[in-house]
Amino acid sequence: MVGDGSLSSESVIGLHTYNSAADLTSGHVMTLEKNEYLFDLNTKNACTRPLDIFIKLLSTSSVGKEFSHFSSLPLSRLRTVDAFFDHPELNKFGEIQVYEQTRVRAVHRQGHNYLNSSWIDGYRETRKFIVAPSPMSESVAQFWRCVFDRNSLIVVTLCELLDEKGKPFVPVKIGEPLVIDDMTIELDNIRKVRPATYSSVLKISEKGVESHKTVILLTYSGWGKLGYPQKPSDILDLLADMNHMRTILRKQGLEKKIFDDSQRTPMTLVCFDGFSRSCTLVALDILCQRLTASHEIGTPFVDILDTIARLRMLRGAACMKAEQFVFLSMSVLEYAIRHHLVNVEDLGKISLNGFIIRNNPESY
Template sequence: MERESSALLFIREKSVGFTARVALHEYKRQCDGGYPAKLKKVLIVTAPLWFKAPFRILRLFVREKLRERVHTVSAPQLGAHVPRASLPTQLGGQLAPDHAAWLEHCRNCYTNNLQNNKLDGVIDEYVISNYIPPVKTQNGVIEHEVARDMTSDRVARLEQPDAMHISDPPYTCDTGPLRHTHGYNGDMKGGHIHSGDEDEVDLITRGTWSSGEASPGLSDEECAGGGAGESAGALLARLRSLGRRGLVAEYEEIRARPPQGTFHHAKLPSNLSKNRYTDVLCYDHSRVLLSQIDPEDPTTDYINANYVDGYKQKNAFICTQGPLPKTYSDFWRMVWEQGCLAVVMTTRAVERGRVKCGQYWPAAAGARAVHPPFALLTEAVDVEDDYIISHLVLTDLRSEMSRRVWHGQYVRWPDYGVPGGGRAQPVLRFLQLVRRAQRTALADLGDAWAGHSRGPPIVVHCSAGIGRTGTFITLDVCTSRLSAEGVADVRGTVERVRAQRAHSIQMPDQYVFCHLALLEYAVMHGYLESADLNGFDDDNEDESE
């Protein structure tokens, strides 16, 4: 349940067998019982067809909030809901449950704090808020011998200079204690969380967020796009006051901040060749995890991609680099496993004689391509002045299941720059087209989709996946918020995006463009009658003389 930051996810493996009516009764009892915390989701795994039909009917007669929490999913889709480190091995995860050890851990926790008179009669709240068990996130083994107590003494130790607490990045709204249970990116040594850039990584003791868990502390409502926000009129007045030079100085202040996370997985020797650029790596804490296809090689879950929040939607986007020939299969595996319906490409394959992105999809109508274990067919291609739309069919050759994917390529956006002429209207039209395609694809899914009303993540990439990609997402978040609330916060949005995808918004001109494009959107939709910015570039002209 989203209002409970410490909510539980209840997984029922359907192979055990029980009826739809019994299932709903059991889930209702679990939700209403609220022990030890309210349920966030109930996942029914690998349900047969005879179960799904009555289940869809019966769920219409339960409360809406309960209905939104109960989902039927296949085993590969579990990664979109639960960290794979927390899934049992029989469901494709890495957890080897030890129930006896967990009960012993709870007993020790309870006993220790009865002695310290800290329980105050609320065991659940204490366990969630003050006791943090050390977790080996790669194998799921809980080491209950060592207690980690978030007392004032421990907090003081964490605040020492050599302890960098990555799980609490700036600009994250939620301060709920459960975020620290799994959300660290460093090593747990001596009660400290150490973060470094060493190349050799112990994958057993270093934690990472998996699919669907890039923003573990935020609810959809908290992903509002920055801070308090300002109206279109206030934004116009501020830009007149700052001028281009002031905005550039504001951006340079943001860019000067060090990264808010680590890049251990991206730096593993077996993953280095999967990065298009050696200096554009993906954060550990928000990276997208693929299914591990080789049991002996844990790095087969790696792709240079990060979740980024949208407007009131956690993990609304997947920011990634332009696929390399060796990562074509990984890219389409990510699209398949994350249930993505739309891919946005803001680069050409070749720009100024340099390859910026591989041709990872068949470009011509009727063309086919195979990137095992997936095959692609391009059903149709629509060519416009500013963009090219390809209607793809993605097929998993293992199951012979297919899914339609909308692919939109914006072709008039230069690398390290802004759209031609600096005019935002073509980009804003393209943005609306992407949203319309997502809504259409989502409507076609019908009851098959039980997640957020805006659908699964939209994949966005350019070449490196930070400049044009970050600009596109910032525009989507800010325009969505302006439409819904009448306010927006460009700077706060950029800061949030950069906290999840390092170095997003690559150039000062892109930061300036986000502001100017938002003003243009405000005029187009009646929030402003006009946006006169005479003198905005005067400082630049003076410097050029």
């Protein structure tokens, strides 16, 4: 496995100081101690906005007012980005910087370990996700080596499966493996699991390593080239599938002693730029799990802007567009209704006039 050098500790979050969204205006700082999580119920400065207040704000405010105010706040970025500037050929966007403290290391054929990708925490789980842009031709082998070395059990793609030269970065036919550098990726089977989601079983092997690793590739094609999915239920179903399949594969891996219980088994999320759709999916997973956990102990909590701000501590450009805030708002509301967290008598009081959803013109 590729080492992280001096930053190999799992408690990367606890080593640094951050601003929380709730305290951005006051400049108050938050330091996470060992065994604390960035996304939790009890962490210092954890959001305490009840679901009913969230719904009232949703009904009386507008996305423009809420998100524009948030976007204008100066987010603290106590980070170094040295490797990002050392390898411009591996960055799709020169202005979207990758923090050293949360960067995922993966060996490139030229000997360095820079890959434009970041570790992202989940709800009460350190390094649950790896977030990355769709790989370029120079980084396809490195991307799959990262999946292999990091025991990533699930890869989710939210974009076209092509590099900048129009070549697929995944195998497209059974019996025709993708071989690049020392990595071989084979398509074992594929099936349609939902109207816009395909599930593929991949076998990944590395030259010089005896055993292969099995990975589930979930390809979601309903996002489209513009806007966001018209049905939040599609993404909520995708989240449920991701987490369920990961649980099954992790159990199988432990039984076969492919890895031990102390090892991370992250999910790798891929979108074209590596910070918009993928981070939106991460944010929704955190929001839903936190909403359920807080409901179980008394009061359901939800704060979308706080969650986005914390995500930006790990991946600087996470959820930069108002449309992603809109989608998260609609998805959290649907999740709450689905799971009976909203009183029936309050359903008629919900107004979404301030949140205009535009059509999604095209899927791929």
